[in-house]
Amino acid sequence: MLKELGKSIILYGIASGISKSIMLFLIPVYTNVFPPEDYAVIDLIATVTIFIAIMGMLQIESGILRYYFEISENQRSSWISTGFWFISIISILLAFITSLFSNYISTIIFDTGNYSKILTIALFTIPISNIFSYCTVIIRCNKEPISYLLFTSLQLIFTIIISLWLVLARGYGVEGAFWGIMFGFLVPVFFMIIYLLKKSLLKLEISGQALNSLFHYCIPQLPGILGSWANTYANRFVMLSYLTLTEIGIFSVAIKIAGVFKLGEEAFRMSWGPFLFENLKKEGHKQLFGNVLVICTLLVMSLCSICALFTKEIYFFIIASSYNAGIPLTSMLFFALGFNILIQIVLIGPAITKKTIFNSVLGLSSFLVNIILLLLMVPKWGLIGVPLSLLLANLFMFISSWYTTERIYYIGFPIMKVATIITIGLLLLGLTLVFNQVIIIRMLLAIAICILFLVGYKSMKSNILNNL
Known part of the structure; x- marks a missing residue:
């Protein structure tokens, strides 16, 4: 069953994600024009x-x-x-x-x-x-x-x-x-x-x-979708009150580069829905969904960490130097957008029970958290407060979605495994921001991430095979 999900992501999801992330491919040209x-x-x-x-x-x-x-x-x-x-x-x-x-x-x-x-x-x-x-x-x-x-x-x-x-x-x-x-x-x-x-x-x-x-x-879920839109895009209008068009442009390019995870989100969305509802009536589906969450969390956090480690090199090779102020923003945005992939997995309770009003409540709550943090951080810290507020808002959305699903349709997601992986990922983000100038340390961290991923995957292997 997990192989079916993987094939679906490759066949349908990636193509859909690419088609909706065209601006990502045009960035090298547009930032020079x-x-x-x-x-x-x-x-x-x-x-x-x-x-x-x-x-x-x-x-x-x-x-x-x-x-x-x-x-x-x-x-x-x-x-x-x-x-x-x-x-x-x-x-x-x-x-x-x-x-x-x-x-x-x-x-x-x-x-x-x-x-x-x-x-x-x-x-x-x-x-x-x-x-x-x-x-x-x-x-x-x-x-x-x-x-x-x-x-x-x-x-x-x-x-x-x-x-x-x-x-x-x-x-x-x-x-x-x-x-x-x-x-x-x-x-x-x-x-x-x-x-x-x-x-x-x-x-x-x-x-x-x-x-x-x-x-x-x-x-019933439309307000939640609008809240999700506001969470990702409405910060531009808050930024207009405190920042210049130049700074907004720098942030725009940063979030487009991090949009590689938006591509991943779209790829997963196109595959996850059909996979979810096709397997919902099958025995052992709760364990299956729990395994999917652990595997995806491990993969997403590993990819976010590696991308964040080498953001500086990404900018050097494909982005005009006038946008270099966006390097630390992009590192944080990789994680902020990466959480959107994981939110789809934990926010299955409302879809299964058809109580989609919960999607709206959660989406709007996350938006309010984002706006409050923006108003607190941007006047004080400037542009760096924008991706930080989005990261914290999406983390809030992830936790609240998890809690909601377990309340209305209990899955039994493995909370300790997932929490440990996320904590390690966020610690690596902090190290990336601190040691951004030291290439040797970043390379060593990348090697450590790959080792941790392999160890984590091996520890899950027996559970995965039981669901294939």
Whole structure:
């Protein structure tokens, strides 16, 4: 069963993560083309559009994923069509309405309306990107890895080629970056719709019964998703009150580099949901989920530690020197985003029991912790307070999610093993920040991490084999 999860992550998750982390691949070019101020503009506009995109999806795709294996095959086309048309209509309406206020939004954020055109371009990318995201979930549920890889690869290739052509060859600057994203989604979405039609999965229908069931599952968790968005992105607006656009741009690049773990989060999310619900009714599933948590915690903490140790070298080879102030920020952000992967495992209680209101309570609580810490730390410590507050907020989210799941659907997660691994990981982060200039010490620490990982994996091996 664990092998199935591993294969699923490789086949579906990594492709999905890469397609949603394109800016990570464009960083080496963009940081040499755009100064930190321009990168801050890209990031702030993206922050607004991600919020609108969440409202356009309303978590309908998670509802489809939740019920897909419960409804009959005859019902699936009706449910899929309902989700498709609902997301399409809502996303288009939200993009159009928000675009009417683009000049006002630009003035609020940047003290000028000069970025209203770029914001409008970004807004009308939302319906296309939401349809793309929804279709990938359907293909994933149908277990068609070749089609999945083909469509996500098309999106990746077209986005990179068009973006680089518009930014470098045509000199469109920041505007070209957003045009590239739009056209990168447009081509694969066209073929995805044809695919769904040929598979008879898409028709002109909206089922009231399906929509009602989806709303009951999805709407209660929407505030939590918005809280998660705010936890990761809303700090930009707090930063605007205390920091310059240059500093925001430096942070934006730092979190994009750490976004390799965002890629991992997306990869795991695409695989974990189907794996969870397919194994839920099987005997021994609680022990299986506990083993998954220990293995993933060991792997995530090890990778975070090694990445943090060599952040300086990452910047040296791929990032312009004007962004070097982001080196310590990136080290902390690796861990902050790494926790998001682990949160998905411990936050299974609400999904299993369909009490998704807990997702909202936990997400909003984590957001409040983040905001309070930001307001306390940023005025006193400056830019370094931003990743530190996010790290602590995500750690809070992890602990509270664990507690909630054990209360509403007891799993019996191995708390001591996981707590020990996390404590060692955070201690290594502290050593990384202290000895950042000494390459020999960092190399020795990296060797020690690899040894600890192998020892930890070996100690878990017998438990793993019992579940294969």
